[in-house]
Amino acid sequence: LALVSTLPDESSDDEELNKAIIASMDAEKVPSQEILLELSSKIITKRQCRFNINRSAVWEGAMRGFQRVSYDPNLMISVKFSDDMGRNEEGIDLGGPRREFLTTAMETIARSAMFEGKENSKNFALDSTALREDRYYNAGRAIAVSLVHGGPPPNFLSPTVFSLLVDGSANPAVGDIADPELLEKVKKVSESTTVEELEESKAPLLEYLANAGCLRPVQSIRDRELLVQDIVTFQVVHRVQGPFQRFCEGLKTLGVLEKIRRHPDSFKPLFCYEASLLTADQMDNLFSIRLSPEGSNKRTAEEMVVIFWRDYLQDAEEEEGPSKLHKILAFATGASVVPPIGFSPTPSVEFIHKGEDDYASTPLFPMANTCVNCIRLPLHVSYEVFKDKFDFALGNTHGFGRS
Incomplete structure (x- = not known):
C-alpha cells in the first residue's frame, strides 16, 4: 500500500490547474541550457555586486554577500578572493x-x-541553527544564482526532494531515512509478519509515533505498510516543511523555481545526480586551439605541443578517469564541470613563445586565465617534461599560474 504525501500549498482546484499547465508546457522537452540562457539574458551586466571570499570560508563569505542590503541577483556577480594569509x-x-x-x-x-x-x-535535514540564520533560503537562492550566472548545478538532491520541488508531492522510501537508529527500527516494523511481531517492533517507536501523529492501534498485519509509510513520510517530508519552504522561497530567485515546475524533465538531471561522462575526446572538442599562421616557425612548434596536449588528456583519462579531466577543466575555467548554461567565451588553448610575457626562454609551466577560459601551453620539445610540468601546475592550482 503506497501513500502519496502532499504538502499544502494552494487550493486543490488551483493545484490541478497548475499540473495541467505544467503537463502541456512540458510535452516537448526544452533543453535546460535554452531555459537558463533566457533567464540570464535579463542580467544587468554593466552593474555588479561584489563578493569578497576567502577560500577557507566560502559559505560565510557567500552569506555575507547574499544578505548585504545592496545585493541584487539581477546584477553581475564580481568575486574577489583572498588567500589564507589575507593577501x-x-x-x-x-x-x-x-x-x-x-x-x-x-x-x-x-x-x-x-x-x-x-x-x-540527499534530503532535507532539520537544523535549528540553519533555520534561525535563514541558511535554507540562502541555499536555495545560491543554487538559483549559480544556474543563471554560469555556475554548476546542485546535482546532489534526492528524487524525493525534486518531486517535492515540482508539485509538492512525493512517495519517499524507507531508504530515504538518514538516521541509522530510526532506520533500523523502521526496518524491523517493515519485516514483521504477524500482528504480534508488529506490536513488538512498534514498541520502541511509541514516543516517535506520538510526535509524528501516527500512533494508533494495529488491527491486522495489513496495517504494517501504512504505518511504515506514515513514519517515512513524516521523517522525510513533514518534519522538514519549514526548511523546505524557505529553500523554495530562495529558489524562486530569478524565476528558477517557476521554470523547474514548468520543465521538470529538463531540470531533473541538474538537481539529481548523474555520473559524469567527461572524456578526453569531449575535452579536446570543448577547447578551440588558436594556432599561429600556417607556414610560420611558431606554427610548427605549436603543432607539436597540440599532440602533447591531446596525449595528456588521454593519459589523464586512462590513469585517473574523469576526475583528472575535471581538474584540468577547473584549472582552465574555474569550473570542474561544464555549466548548464555553457561557457562564455568558448574555452581555448593558446601557446607561450619565447620573448612573450617577459619570457627569455621556454616557460616551464602552463598558465591559465579563467576569466576568458584560456589555457596557455609552454612549447616543450619533450612530452615527459610537458606532462611533469602540467601535473605540477594542477597540484598547485590556487595562486599558481592562474589569473
Whole structure:
C-alpha cells in the first residue's frame, strides 16, 4: 500500500490547474541550457555586486554577500578572493573567479548540516541553527544564482526532494531515512509478519509515533505498510516543511523555481545526480586551439605541443578517469564541470613563445586565465617534461599560474 504525501500549498482546484499547465508546457522537452540562457539574458551586466571570499570560508563569505542590503541577483556577480594569509589575489572577476566561487558554494551546501542522507541523493535535514540564520533560503537562492550566472548545478538532491520541488508531492522510501537508529527500527516494523511481531517492533517507536501523529492501534498485519509509510513520510517530508519552504522561497530567485515546475524533465538531471561522462575526446572538442599562421616557425612548434596536449588528456583519462579531466577543466575555467548554461567565451588553448610575457626562454609551466577560459601551453620539445610540468601546475592550482 503506497501513500502519496502532499504538502499544502494552494487550493486543490488551483493545484490541478497548475499540473495541467505544467503537463502541456512540458510535452516537448526544452533543453535546460535554452531555459537558463533566457533567464540570464535579463542580467544587468554593466552593474555588479561584489563578493569578497576567502577560500577557507566560502559559505560565510557567500552569506555575507547574499544578505548585504545592496545585493541584487539581477546584477553581475564580481568575486574577489583572498588567500589564507589575507593577501588579495590579482585580477578582476570576468567569469573564472565567479565560477570557482559558485562551484565551491555548491559543494559546501551539499556537505552542510542542512542536508542528510546518501552522498549523491540527499534530503532535507532539520537544523535549528540553519533555520534561525535563514541558511535554507540562502541555499536555495545560491543554487538559483549559480544556474543563471554560469555556475554548476546542485546535482546532489534526492528524487524525493525534486518531486517535492515540482508539485509538492512525493512517495519517499524507507531508504530515504538518514538516521541509522530510526532506520533500523523502521526496518524491523517493515519485516514483521504477524500482528504480534508488529506490536513488538512498534514498541520502541511509541514516543516517535506520538510526535509524528501516527500512533494508533494495529488491527491486522495489513496495517504494517501504512504505518511504515506514515513514519517515512513524516521523517522525510513533514518534519522538514519549514526548511523546505524557505529553500523554495530562495529558489524562486530569478524565476528558477517557476521554470523547474514548468520543465521538470529538463531540470531533473541538474538537481539529481548523474555520473559524469567527461572524456578526453569531449575535452579536446570543448577547447578551440588558436594556432599561429600556417607556414610560420611558431606554427610548427605549436603543432607539436597540440599532440602533447591531446596525449595528456588521454593519459589523464586512462590513469585517473574523469576526475583528472575535471581538474584540468577547473584549472582552465574555474569550473570542474561544464555549466548548464555553457561557457562564455568558448574555452581555448593558446601557446607561450619565447620573448612573450617577459619570457627569455621556454616557460616551464602552463598558465591559465579563467576569466576568458584560456589555457596557455609552454612549447616543450619533450612530452615527459610537458606532462611533469602540467601535473605540477594542477597540484598547485590556487595562486599558481592562474589569473
